[in-house]
Amino acid sequence: MKKVLTIAGSDSSGGAGIQADLKTFSAHGVFGMSVITAVTAQNTQGVFAVQDITPEMIASQLDAIFTDIEVDAVKIGMVSQIDTIKVIAEKLRQYKPKHIVVDPVMVSKSGYDLLSPDAKEALIQELIPLATVITPNLPEAEVITGRNISTLKEMEEAAILIHSLGAKAVLVKGGHLEDDATDVSYDGYEFTYYKGTRIATNNTHGTGCTLSSSITSNLANECPLNEAISKAKEYITLAIQHSFSIGKGVGPVHHFYSMYQKAGIQHV
Template sequence: MIIAKALTIAGSDSGGGAGIQADLKTFQELDAYGMSIITAVTAQNTLGVHGVYPVPIEGIVEQIDAIGNDMGTNALKTGMLFSSEIIEAVSERIHHYQWDNVVIDPVMIAKGGAKLLQDEAVNALIDTLIPLSTVVTPNIPEAEMITNRKINTVEDRKKAAKDIVQMGATSVVMKGGHGSADDVVDLFFDGETFVEMTSPRIDTRHTHGTGCTFSAAITAELAKGVEIKQAVLTAKDFIRAAIETELGIGEGHGPTNHWAYKKRSVKSF
């Protein structure tokens, strides 16, 4: 039996809706064995981020080496990396182990507005991590920060996606959830062709961890050997089910439902 292994390098969310916790839930639901490298501990719930406590660089490197020297991985994703020092250390270790199927979720700002990436770290992300990526999954504000380009239209998104590929990414998925139209348009670009993935906007406040979950779903599918475009399409189905079937937890931006996709799949047979 071949086991698909998926690794997340990200921050811990004590509320369980985003970060390491969301990633591991998603890996499990998509039949990938999940492993984790914790880069920071956050005190967090649906109302916001109340504290961020980065793990020392040596602790992050030791965690990566523990995986790299024994278990390895078929795919990995990065989430909250917080500082340029952490980004540079993670990039060096990914390069050292020659890991491929690298999904970069450039986590910068939490749903409640808390900054999860220091300003000086954006250049490190561009210079060291994006060139290692199989796919980068920014939302519109993150893409604006990475490309230093204002994004208002789908054409603006296409220009920004081209910019990110020119930085060294193999492909880009620009998420459209921050747009204002009735439909959400997620844009996939593989360096040659654009694919617009359109779906009706869901009216809900329970969207905490959507970006983490979406990128984790892509990672799980890549770990199983699925090609990138199909991995993205499955991830879109996964996160849509997770948002539509809300749990109603918390007084703020509640978490998505990580088991909704598998339950739907079982009922479809």
């Protein structure tokens, strides 16, 4: 079985972060491991508190995994602080995993800063050059490039700029577009479009975490990048189609829809 690692924050409500990543890994038949960077007190309505894990403890978690287990692919999510970013980058440069998917998480859907505003530059300088693929949503791509982005053409231009910062490939996600939820990737040679019609639902908590974890699983399973992304797009689309309401706010996506269908288990 392939072994994949998420380096991310914990979401107590289970819709995003580490919890979404581990559910996605299980649904893809890969063995999931986690390095927790921060603990959030969070639900479907918002983020209420964050406690960052110390850089020393993050380094220890990474050492424990990499000195013992061969990791097939890594995904990076919420990284919170400058020192968190620095220690992760240092350890990944040391251990050199084959695939690194960077989801540059900045602000939660509920509007809370999950990345300290002063850490944006560190994320750009330290993590982008390590990325097999980086998966910004539109607001994140705007922060990284310093440009307004609202059209497919502007998404392509942003992808070129972010690629020039050192990522091997860039996937600009269109979840925040006005109409279709189409994503665009650029690998330095060509653009690829991953078309998606917008699903009318409020339950999109953790969509970005899920998409990047699905790409990570597919890369671990030796899919070429474009195939890893297009399969992940199919997975997130199905997961959003079968998303459901828990609590009073933005609900989670459904990770196990196909598995439950095959097993004849009645799903929500």
